[in-house]
Amino acid sequence: MATTELLIARDALLRTRVRTRADTPLDPGQVRVRIDLLALTSNNVTYAGFGDAMHYWDFYPSGEPGWGIVPAWGFGDVVQSLHPGVAVGERLYGFWPVATHAVLAPDRLSPARICDATPHRATLAAAYNQYFRVTADPLYRDDDEAVQALLRPLFITSWLIDDHLAGNQFFGARDAQGKALVILSSASSKAAYGTAWALSQRPDVQVIGLTSAANEAFCRSLGCYHRVLRYDALDQLAPETPCVFVDFAGSGDLRRAIHTRLTALAHSLAIGSTHLDEVAPSGNGKTLPGPRMVFFFAPDHIRIRTREWGAETFGQRMARAWRDFSARATDAHAPWLRIERTQGIAAASMVWEALAAGRADPRAGHLIALR
Template identity: 35%
Template sequence: MTQFQINKTDPARTRLIEMTPADYAATMGEGDVLVRVDRFGLSSNNITYVVLGDRMDYWQFFPAAPEPGDDAAGADGWGLMPVWGFGDVVESRCANLEVGERLFGYFPPATHLLMHPDAARPAVSPVVDVSAHRAELPTTYNTYQRVLQEPDYDPADDDLRILLNPLQTTAWALREQLRDAAWFAAEQVVIVSASSKTGIGLARALKQDESAPAIIGITAPKNRDFVMGLGLYDQVVSYDEIEESLSHRPSAVVDMAGSGDVLGRVHRHLGDAMLHSINVGLTHWDQAGGGTGIIRERSEMFFAPGVFQKRMKQWGAAEFNRVTQEFLRSAFTESKGWLTIEPMNGLDGLDAGYALVREGQLAPGSAIVVAP
């Protein structure tokens, strides 16, 4: 039983903490379940969780275990980066969640997760972890799908679901927010970090909407050919071409990377034509909050669960699920043309994979799936 922990103040520092079955047995109470984490994804969105760990309470989802011999305070400086994945119930003291159930949702980068499901929910509904430390966190992230109850569940799609489900639903929610705002009166949507999986998802979502403005992708020079090959963007501009090639048309900017330098250059270049800017990701962890020239009074931080809740209230849960699942199914199909999955077995090598993602060294068409 192992946890991969990240230092909260220095995300480049990591450690593996081993726990014994007795450690879990000592804390497992009535109504708890123990889940064996089967696999999880690792991509740039996880770096956003690390950078925003304190600001948006991502560190609060999964308590970090102390090193052997330490009390709980010894783990205060360390956190567990949330990841999306699958897990199987291996021990249950909860009447409506049996051993053998397979769950999809938010997990720690660890071999196991101790949960306290809401026992009041029927056995045919999604599982909601109501552990005390998660009580104030968004329900969206506390909810787990019982995938064996899904009529169209296909284990062959597990890796795609891990990697694309959170990113593509975020992309869909971004399109919905932009559309609700009448595109902020923009003539073009400028996607910074156009090679990111969420950026690709947003471009795809915009492409499906005939009322959407032109789609402009900004990317690193090394990723330019990859982005152009996707066929989703009306124009692709590399970082070194911003001042030369980015049109001054009224623009809505969606930033997936959080590079203060790049975003500042885009804002300065567009000036009054920069009508609104949405910050989605902070994968440039070393530049979080930096950058000169950013027009902060016309900028906002994106929060996907707010859009999900709005649409569920408007449409009802059944219609919301139908629309988003249809979007995801088509995303799975299309991604097979550009996405390469890099498998990783065990947590021992996770530090190297995490470093690749953290430093932006993973190829844009690649993603890591870890089987701890």
């Protein structure tokens, strides 16, 4: 058996190559998973962009200096098992390499999930080491795996951002009528519009989306932004308006422009980096005027809420929000998502290059089929 995988140059994310290597025999307690379906979105570009700082390259080491394997969300089936608690044929949802196969060391098994205890992952974020057994996963439906692969991990982050802001009373960023104002960059990205949708369910919140001219019409069509502005129209934002900035773009120049213009900015939250070519020292949180930029790491917030609410309540609340959001995003009359499937690792490299270069259609959801 052999594994084919996509390698990405860690210092030049548009440079890729496909590698095929022979599989090594399993050790006792390990399982081999054949990866079936993966989603590639701008979220994966963020994983690569922060691969060193946030250790995303460490989940599936390539073994080659200078090259990395970006992780992606999706589904796979156990094809070999040397673990008595995991059966061949089990289907799992989780965090996989962009590859045809992966090896896990299952631990802390429950009816709903397993945890990967591969030694090199012990110090990495626990939320990414969990694999959901679809037969007991409350968010799983066998007729919409594509939507789950594409939107589920992004929406969980979106939902957590909404909870973070609401839990902190929007850091006091309310106008005279008591309305909170939240400004989102990269408004066409799936994580941003998921956040806008969650925030828009709150009657006391207004959401402004910042986007490029090319994506302005798409963002307006979503209906979850109260206002959409192009990046070159920041002068339309009243400087004295209390607000919160949630940055999905990662553009250093944009961050500085926002922090400089908005003198009543109450909180600045960095999520990812969809504009990798624009990330610059000018966007460093330590040098910006106004509030210090805070990086939001979803697994940390999951850990906090799970401890406060309990795992069962956390799961129930998330499941309700996910069902409502996914129903809206896939509404047959006005869908936000157009699913596009490609086959194989070589095709994945072309999708990756389009995403990393910022050329992808925001309405498209890219799925890589590997079987």
